[in-house]
Amino acid sequence: MAQEKVEVLILGSGPAGYTAAIYAARAGLKPVMYQGGQPGGQLTITTDVENFPGYPDGIMGPEMMEDFKKQAERFGTDNRWGMATKVDFSTPLAHKVIIDDTHEIIAQTVIIATGASAKWLGLESEQRLNGYGVSACAVCDGFFFRGQNVAIVGAGDTACEEAHYLSKLCKKVYMLVRKGEFRASQIMQKRVENTPNIEILYHTETMEVLGSEGVTGVRIKNNITNEESVLDVTGFFVAIGHQPNTQIFEGFLDMDEAGYLETIKGSSKTNVEGVFACGDAQDKIYRQAVTAAGSGCMAALDAERYLAEKSLH
Template structure:
């Protein structure tokens, strides 16, 4: 590609369910979108094995395969999918200026941000190795595979409590591993887990290692007050210590909450910058599901299409 600045109507940043759905709608509307995949093509779903809760796949589907389907559908209608990471943006100019891989410059009439979020992990080698083989950062996505089994969940916030309660509905036992002798969660959520007979809270507890060769067989935990170690027999290990939205590159221009999630105008995907729209987990810290991300991707493409029609009519 030459170094002259390329001009596009719709630039989509990110390639999960939100980005690809936006691409499907924008390309069918004749807007010739260009989509950059980002550092993790396919997004969080590529580290998910079985997806059973996305409508239209009655037998379930592997996460990476599903994202491949999304990509093919977007390309079929004319989306240009490119590999690359957006490293800088200037949203003060019209059209917007976007830099990819620190060298490619693109001017875009509209930008759809669908950069998603990344789960925070404990940073254990065994956790990484067994990711998708019993280790998960989404109880709602993967809990079903452990019905009737014993599992553990790490975390002490509202999300961890919610997910522990969710797991207790389908699993036989849930160990909740809390690093301190208190939780960050709201009182009502704390009560919910403390009063659940299926949930055992292990206070002052940290995970040393997730046990198992090809799948999770247990977890070695240590009490950080007494130093006492213990092996829990579990088949599922859930990490619920938060998510980090991948929005750092937009911070100078886009309004965000304190965690870095992009603020959108309620009922739309509009940001505080005209012509810039946000969808998927980059702006949703509540639901974080593939199907809700796809829904907001559709909204973003429709919002972008209306915006383009308006500026062309002026």
Template sequence: MDQKETERVNCLIIGSGPAGYTAAIYASRANLKPVLYQGIQPGGQLTITTEVENYPGYPDGIQGPEMMVDFEKQAVRMGADIRFGLATKVDLTTQPYKVWIDDEKIIESYALIIATGASAKWLNLESEQRLNGNGVSACAVCDGFFFRNKEVAIVGAGDTAAEEALYLSKLCSTVHMIVRKGEMRASKVMQERVFKTANIKIYWHSETEEVLGNLRVEGVKIKNNETGESQTIPVQGFFVAIGHQPNSDIFKDWIDMDETGYIKTVPGTSKTNIEGVFACGDVQDKIYRQAVTAAGSGCMAALDAERYLGEKGIH
């Protein structure tokens, strides 16, 4: 690599959801002169969420993409250097750490904040993607409110699906739960709660063939794998709860993760097993996964990075 293609910074932030942008706001205010690369989906998962009503400070609610524009503007106003680009490779052997952007440029940084988020797993149906944000959602806690007293369907069989079905059951008239096998993967206690909830109807051995509707979800067509029969269920909402995939692949040779790829942090901090490398937001949080908790952990990461650089005497 010739010198032109390498740049050295004090603090590099990878990712641009609530965690990344909040880290950029705090790091800028601490005069760390952070550089933030937005990644493949600037704004993160909130850019595919329509209405956000549970983030403090927006009494009338706000559209997800608009909220992320607000976050970005605030980070820029504080002095963050926001850039478009994707981190494709890292070398965390020695400091300053090396991060390849788009396989073309190397950024060397003394502090690295990972805020790459997680991506919802989808069924990969054309109709599901077409109606995403118009009745199709991967977050019941985020969007369930909009389906109060309506009928909805949810796909999944694990603890997350059971939790989300129970959450929806308190808001919706009926929750149609579509389970691929003849049993659920959820813990026994979660299954018991689902079975005891009168307005959750389970469809065993069933798969989704198509989400129905032109502009908004109007129904779902499912097929029973045992009988081969198809049926249509009229619903206004369709929730996919088959898990999330943390966007952590490029760090797997360096950073400690759990079995599903979530980055492990020291409890109560954003610190990873490598000094000077911090993780925040959904890439390290598989429990809460909310915009407000992601923003809070972005604040933690910036404060941890500021303290770390101060102790090292790096300005």
């Protein structure tokens, strides 16, 4: 297996990874970045981004990530296709990362910006119709369902936010809640309860998304009475949370029960010296592009200071 030694290895290419790359490259650390399984991160499946500072008229998510990429490469980031498949963080200053099971990197420092992925219900029909009426991002795709009936699954703050967003575009929004109560904050719960065109269906589970080339309905079941029925909808949204892309770090890095990497307060430092985490891989609270970018800056500065302390830069 080919082996290569680098100063700074960045895993992931969303706002956190690219910002880390910009800072590390400008500091002369010659960062090597692997883009991961979703180059550009979650923003590449987002349409209008209107809340990122510096874009007064808004910008398309993929276009913004292309700007991040150009800026990182302009300062000398070695930007590569591929994703980490295995790690060994047992040797200080020689962190081993295997890329695509074919290439071994020995890195003095590693910046983890692997992000998070949307959780799905696990239905065959849901995956088959993904992109054809099924979506995990109401803000991205709600526009396509203007004036139509849609359903959204979830019981947390994000589900409530997305249901409320959809209610401004869609004729009717069915909110499918598996239990008899919300997990969302009271303020968000009240907001959906007080929205006339949102109908909340408690104790409801999705059995199947109907349709062949597009969504034509959703078959649901009341898990108390076991009664089944079909909702007449053309859009189906899943808002049941995200899974951080951190599985390969198990056994080396501290993480919470959901898999989010734990960092030392006020820094991007993990429990392993020389390994830093930023973005949605370690942030389950804010999960915004701007906070991810800020934490990417922190990670690069922490890596630079670490290497200086070790008299390696």
